[in-house]
Amino acid sequence: MKFIDTHSHPTIIKDFYKKKNNIDLDYSDLFDVFKKKDICKVICVSTNKSDFDQNIQLSYLSDICFFSLGIHPCDVINIEVSKEEIFCLKEKVLFSQKNNLKLVAIGETGIDLYHSSENLSLQKAIFEEQIKIAVENNLPLIIHSRNAFNETYDILKYYKIKNNITAVIHCFSDDYEIAKKWVDLDFFLGIGGIITYPKNNALREGLFKIGFENIVLETDAPFLPIQEFRGKINTSEFIPDINLYLSSIYKINEEILAEKIYNSTMKIFPRLLNE
Secondary structure, eight states, rough: OOEEEEEEEEHHHHHHHHHHHOOOOOHHHHHHHOOOOOOOOEEEOOOOHHHHHHHHHHHHOOOTTEEEEOOOOGGOOOOOHHHHHHHHHHHHHHHHTTTTTTEEEEEEEEEETTOOOOHHHHHHHHHHHHHHHHHHHOOOOEEESSHHHHHHHHHHHHHHHHHHHOETTOOOOHHHHHHHHHTTOOOEEEEOOOGGSSSOHHHHHHHHEEESEEEEOOOOOOOOOGGGGTTTTTOOOGGHHHHHHHHHTOOOOOOHHHHHHHHHHHHGGGGGGOO
């Protein structure tokens, strides 16, 4: 079997190991563990400009590492900082494109009204700027949407109709009705460890009804580990466990499901072929 983690934050994993376990994590050792678990590709997802160069360097370090560039809505602070971050984002995307680096997506970007709703208009503006960058560079989007379905959906639907954008709804945790709205736009749902949490029956029922054709696997590591390891540091090594859990939902052989999700992932992230 081959697996792809479509959403991981290795730099934060390293920080967590240092703060929680006083361990200076070696990235090479970490990626070797992933390979032993049949993780053949990991998308190192950026959240602000401080991540950009670190994730680019990780893509040099390991053949399994690819990266995205984006500004998380929780990092949208004020207009001055946001303008600087957008300028830096454009520069790094241009550099990556010119030098054939392993840039596979723009994100994570979107709208977050859980942490703050006071800067909604600015979040929307920065979100749209990143969508335009994705369109200009023919890249898919990795979308963060928390307590902001309607706001996120309206913007993405507009650009789907206008520019036929593609996207993954990161850390999808909603019910069938919302899943169907995203799938009807031909977007993909990023499914991680929360699928295993006891209280998420609506999510499990929704995914069963939707089917697995528009699903990709993710961890959001070091956050949101599977139920068995809650409270511990999450990493890409648990992707096979998520696949196994989904196979029980869909009542399909785990190897068959892994192959189908792998192919779907390559469809939404075609630049993962850049090895």
